[in-house]
């Protein structure tokens with residue numbers, strides 16, 4: 001169950017399986033693949049999550 005929940009919150013690149021690099025401030029959190037395959041931006045105040053995949 002815990003692993004299932006965890007999978008909802010991506011922390012590895014779906015393409016190369018590298019750990020995503022995370023930067024965050026009070027407005028947003030950005031997770032990105034070091035090889036630029038995947039970027040995920042979360043805006044807390046808007047409750048929006050944007051995912052880019054290359």
Ligand SMILES: [Zn+2]
Pocket residue numbers: 013014015016017018033034035036037038
């Ligand atoms: Zn990648």
